Amino acid sequence: MVREIELKILPHERTDEDLIRRRLAAKCRVPEQQISAIQTRRRSVDARGSRPFFLIRYAVFLNETPPAEAPLLKGLRVLDETAPEAIVIGAGPAGYFAALELLEKGIRPILYDRGKTVRDRRRDLRAIQQFGEVNPHSNYCFGEGGAGTYSDGKLYTRSHKRGNIEKALRLLVEHGAKSDILVDAHPHIGSNKLPVIVANIRASIEQYGGEIHFGCQMTDLLLRDGKVEGVVINETEEKRAAAVVLATGHSARDVYYLLHRRGVRIEAKPFALGVRIERPQPLSDRIQYGQSPREAALPASSYRLACQVEGRGVFSFCMCPGGLVVPAATAPGEIVVNGMSLSRRDSPYANSGTVVAVELEDLADYQQHGVFAGVEFQRSVERAMFGAGDGSQRAPAIRLTDFSRQKPSANLAETSYIPGLFSAPLYDLLPPSIYQRLQRGVRVFGKKMKGYYTAEANVIGTESRTSSPLRIPRDGQTLMHEEVAGLFPCGEGAGYAGGIISAAMDGQNVARAVARFYD
Ligand SMILES: Cc1cc2nc3c(=O)[nH]c(=O)nc-3n(C[C@H](O)[C@H](O)[C@H](O)COP(=O)(O)OP(=O)(O)OC[C@H]3O[C@@H](n4cnc5c(N)ncnc54)[C@H](O)[C@@H]3O)c2cc1C
CATH class of the missing domain: 3.30.70 (Alpha-Beta Plaits)
Structure with missing residues (x-):
């Protein structure tokens, strides 16, 4: 019993x-x-x-022994070259989980990613952190494991209806994650553990017959008579398959422009943009737990805040307790910040994105860019942040209370951001529609959470890649592009996921749709 x-x-x-x-x-x-x-x-x-x-x-x-659980992958048939093949573009959570699921369905995934393996990627991350050099093919967003590898590794998702969360989590455990993630209400892996797990997933894909090629950017699509016939890699090599899974993430702006050029319909969608706010972790613990230092067994505390200001949501997002702020730009000439933490979450800082919802009608000044209005809005803010600096990845920042009072900060609070911060008038650098809502939003948060509104916190620009400003529309049943047979938009870049687990589940769903298409 x-x-x-x-x-x-x-x-x-x-x-x-x-x-x-x-x-x-x-x-x-x-x-x-x-x-x-x-x-x-x-x-x-x-x-x-x-x-x-x-x-x-x-x-x-x-008086009973628990049943043993069978591993999910063990017992899979190893596929050879006689098996049907599908091309997968992008080795992020969506692409890798699609590849695993394709193998289960007897389809050989041939995967291409513009970036490098998790190990080789590290050198490029160091170059961003230490020298401010951004490699447009290998950075915090591009390369093996995608934006998920050097991410925070929070696995919480609200997308319960979108797929089998338990299966995605169990696959992570089978590839090296602690089994705690199966039971924790807010599971977390940490960016020191993720690279090994991602490399283990690659090993599984290859072991069961899949192929993975790095340094391979999809530069064109082979399209004929309303269907996809394959892709062009690095402008030279044609690769053919009847199904192409497009899992290139929301930072691959070149892919959106390519689709538009080739007449493949994409749609503008709402997104969010704002800042990252960093504060001392002990301050957050004092607010949340009423104790600092906190008891050893308690995890670093986190918070989640939201309010409405002038008809738009203002909300905290992707909280990284005990974490670090990282430079997440994907091209030179821009500043984008994000957050991550190690598995122990033991840095003395807590950071969290704090963003404002952007609706399509908020982009009137960017209408000349048509469907790309949101992308160009994001880009203009990222460039403004870069332009205020010295040409490195140092990020503009201001103390939270000065941000709200529109007063320059004489100095800044300590930070985890390795390239460094410089004091800047973020109230002028952010678009007024974003700044004014953040200004009021942080005051509302200060009332909801005593101690939140403090000069001990830095506001850092800019958190611009929370979600995709574009959708690649697909049919709800077949999961294929509405107008291009065989093309399967997938994951966050397609606008159907937000976060590691929802992207992974979308990959699995799309792989099953590819199997139905081949049937
Ligand atoms: C620093 C940071 C921290 C984060 N923390 C969390 C977190 O804690 N929890 C969470 O749920 N989410 C987090 N996220 C978001 C999460 O990483 C993404 O939601 C998720 O990775 C999206 O998965 P994806 O597979 O759809 O796309 P991506 O992970 O973006 O992967 C896309 C892949 O496509 C490749 N690619 C792009 N263009 C091409 C091309 N033309 N040809 C070939 N390959 C191409 C890229 O190299 C990349 O590997 C974080 C993101 C960042 C940057």
Whole structure:
């Protein structure tokens, strides 16, 4: 017999297995000896009261052994060159999870990515961090594992209806992630662990017959009579297949321009843009847990805030407690920031994107760019941030209270951002529609969360790549482009995902759609 029991566990009790067993036995009203196994099913932190605690749901096995779970990939047939092939462009979460699913369906994925392997990518990340040099094919967004590899690795998603979250998480565990991610309410991997997991996924794809080619940029599509016949790689090599999965992420602006040039319909869609706000982690812990330093067992605290200002959402996004702010530009001449953290989340800083929703009607000044109005709006802000600086990846910043009062900061708070910050009037550099809403938004947040509105926080420009400003429209049933047979827009760049797990699930869904198309 198996009983599901939920316990409130104080932080210092969390590793006390005897105590937990005793409490579970008491709740089940059985002697402890009858408990043959205990499994954690769900774990979250409740910090609403005066003392934070863990809420943990256990499966208690009484005189019964838990069933062993079969690995998801083991037993797959290794495909050879006689198997049908599909081209996958992009080795991000969408592309890699599509490739794994294609293998399950007996289709050989032939994958191309413009960037480098996780290992070789590191050198280019160092060049951005230390010398301000941005390689347009290898950076925080491009290369093996896509934007997901050197990301924060938060795996929380609200996209429950979009696919099988558990399968995506189990595949990550099979490739080296801790099994904690299967039970934590807010699972997290960390950017020090992700590269190994991504490399293990590559090994699986190759082991079961897939191919992965790096340094291979898709520069054109082979189109004929309303269908795709393949792609052109690096302007020279034609690669043919009846299905092309386009999983190039939302920073590959060249891909959108290519589609438009080739008459493949794309659509403008709403997105969000703003800043990243960084503050000392102990300050966040004091606000959230009422304690600093926090008890060792408690995770670095995070928060999530949202309000409406003049008809637009202002919200915090992609919180990285115990994290670092990183330069996420994909081309020289722009400043884009994002956040990540290591698995222990032990840096002394907490950062979070704070952005404003941008609707299509907010882009009147960019109408001359047609469908690209949103892209050009993003680009103009990223360039303004770069133009205010010294030509490096140093980012413009201002103390939060000065930001709101429109007053230059004489100096800045300490930061985790390695290229460095310089004091700049972000209230002038941001478009007025964004600045004014952020200005009011952060004051509202200060009322919702005492201690939020503080001079100890830096506001850093700019968080411009939260979501795609374009959609590559696809049919809801076939998941193919509405007008191009065989072309499968996929993941965040296609506008059908936002985040690692939703992109991974979209990859799986698209792979199943490719299998149906081949059938
Ligand atoms: C610093 C940072 C931190 C983040 N933290 C989190 C987080 O904690 N949790 C979360 O859920 N999300 C996070 N994200 C967002 C997340 O990484 C993305 O949502 C996700 O990676 C999108 O997956 P994707 O496969 O659709 O696209 P991408 O990951 O963008 O992958 C696209 C791939 O396509 C390749 N490509 C592009 N153009 C071409 C071309 N023409 N030819 C060949 N290849 C091409 C690129 O090299 C890249 O590898 C973070 C992003 C960043 C940058």
